[in-house]
Amino acid sequence: MSIMDNWRKHLKFDPIAPLLSSESEALRYFTNCDLLGGRVGPVSRVWELPEAQRILRKQLADGSWPRSGGEKYPAINYHLIETWRNFRFLVQQYGFTREHPQARKAAEYLFSCQAGEGDIRGILANQYATYYTGAIMSLLIQAGYAGDPRIERGFDWLLAMRQNDGGWSIPIITHKYDRQTMHRLTSQHAEPVQPDRSKPFSHNWTGMVLRSFAVHPEYRKSEAAKVAARLLASRFFQPDRYTSLQAASYWLRFEYPFWWNNLVAALDSVSLIGLTRDDEQIGKALGWLVDHQEEDGLWRVSYARPNARETDVAKKRETRWWVSLAICRVLKRLSE
Secondary structure (H helix, E strand, O other), rough: OOOOHHHHOOOOOOHHHHOOOOOOOOHHHHHHHHHOOOHHHOOOHHHHHHHHHHHHHHHHHOOOOOOOOOOOOOOOOOOHHHHHHHHHHHHOOOOOOOOOHHHHHHEEEEEEEEOOOOEEEOOOOOOHHHHHHHHHHHHHHHHHHHOOOHHHHHHHHHHOOOOOOOOOOOOHOOOOHHHHHHHHHHHOOOOOOOOOOOOOHHHHHHHHHHHHHHOOOHHHOOOHHHHHHHHHOOOOOOOOOOOOOOOHHHEEOOOOOOOOHHHHHHHHHHHHOOOOOOOHHHHHHHHHHHHHOOOOOOOOEOOOOOOOOOOOOOHHHHHHHHHHHHHHHHHHHHHH
């Protein structure tokens, strides 16, 4: 086994063969590229796969994707939500960049939702959404917009919206509102609520914001990113400090492309920022992943209910492959 393969010797089962047996040509491409260092040819060949083309066929002329079903609240930008949802797959599963005209149109649509202050707004009506802004920015950066001044404005805003401890929350949940008020503020047009910066950070929302720092070649090196990465790692396996997605079990509910915060998504970010396996919390998380690898060499989509049987339907099976690839990328990165 070469030095390049050292990360595999820590595992009970070799994941390479099951990953290469995937029905997804895109997954096999990135397994060869990211884990084996193989010569795989241009990523543009992945863009032409039928699965990617199916996503592109539903794109509208303005670069967005429509919502299937009604749009109940006019103050919520449902096209923004759907565009983020689909852009995740294009960028993270099929490697799309701004070189593709439809990916460029999608990116421009997302940028068109950037408010004057620098945040991407519309998912919580007119309220600030730090977590969605960070997650969407991470995709735009991966698509080739790291040097765009609109990304710079987004980082300026995110840095200005930190809690006093150096992490992030959602500004509106740092205040105690009753359910009716919260619903009104996030479904109707209202002035955005400023955060109470004295309240503690949320690891869920810090994890989503931090993705944008992690994938940026300069901001990942910043002291702000390192502070937030250490804060995020300090909360592994613990309940969140706020009621939304509070249970500790949310750490163990995986998905790919990334959406909510979880252990795999968080490890992906903090390892890119520079935390190493020598960190006690990182070592603990890696040990958990090694211990919970399945006999087929892959990992489950969720460990939130340890005794529940996973149904191996096609979509869940494909997600297992992608989650397992994401885990292997983290393991390889941390071994280096």
